[in-house]
Amino acid sequence: xxxxxxxxxxxxxxxxxxxxxxxxxxxxxxxxxxxxxxxxxxxxxxxxxxxxxxxxxxxxxxxxxxxxxxxxxxxxxxxxxxxxxxxxxxxxxxxxxxxxxxxxxxxxxxxxxxxxxxxxxxxxxxxxxxxxxxxxxxxxxxxxxxxxx
Numbered sequence: 001x002x003x004x005x006x007x008x009x010x011x012x013x014x015x016x017x018x019x020x021x022x023x024x025x026x027x028x029x030x031x032x033x034x035x036x037x038x039x040x041x042x043x044x045x046x047x048x049x050x051x052x053x054x055x056x057x058x059x060x061x062x063x064x065x066x067x068x069x070x071x072x073x074x075x076x077x078x079x080x081x082x083x084x085x086x087x088x089x090x091x092x093x094x095x096x097x098x099x100x101x102x103x104x105x106x107x108x109x110x111x112x113x114x115x116x117x118x119x120x121x122x123x124x125x126x127x128x129x130x131x132x133x134x135x136x137x138x139x140x141x142x143x144x145x146x147x148x149x
Contacts, residue, residue, distance in 0.1 A: 010052075014124035017049040018117050025110045032087050032103040040082045047078045050113070052120040061091065061108045063100060069093045074112045081109060 024039065024046070035043060047055070055075030060068040069091050071077040089105060091098045 010127060011121065011125045013049060014052050014121055017046055018113075018120070021046055021050045021113065022110070025106055025113070028106045029103045029110065032101055034084050034086065034102055035082050043082045044079060047075065050120065051075060051078075051116060052124045054116050054119040054123060057112070057116070059108065059112050061100070061105060063091070063098045067093060067096070067098070069098070071108070074109070074116060077112075078109055081105065 028034075051074070055078065056073050059071040059074045059077045061071050062068050070093075072080070084102060084105075087102055088099050089102050091100060
């Protein structure tokens with residue numbers, strides 16, 4: 001029996017990239033590390049495909065004294081993360097400097113991404129092109145030369 005169903009390519013790709021991005025950020029949070037060379041090279045495409053043009057809202061990182069430091073749009077914040085090195089990062093806000101663990105910035109980015117992912121999936125579904133995919137046949141086709149028994 002050959003049945004067809006549709007696969008939405010852009011939507012499926014967006015889901016895959018979001019899953020990949022969440023796994024990557026969880027590793028960065030747990031290890032308190034920056035990107036390695038390979039991750040740094042692949043990250044712009046990964047973030048673009050996971051956010052699907054939905055990373056335009058402003059992100060803020062809260063520090064220990066309650067100050068909310070603007071980080072730019074979520075997308076630009078993510079792209080700037082690929083340039084950071086080391087386990088500590090210096091953030092400047094007005095005339096104050098704050099030293100934070102890079103894992104704290106990863107956590108902030110992760111929380112913003114989790115909130116934006118549903119919007120990205122909705123947009124990806126809206127523009128996603130469908131292609132037919134046939135299910136594999138599950139029956140055996142007999143030939144006249146086959147022997148039964």
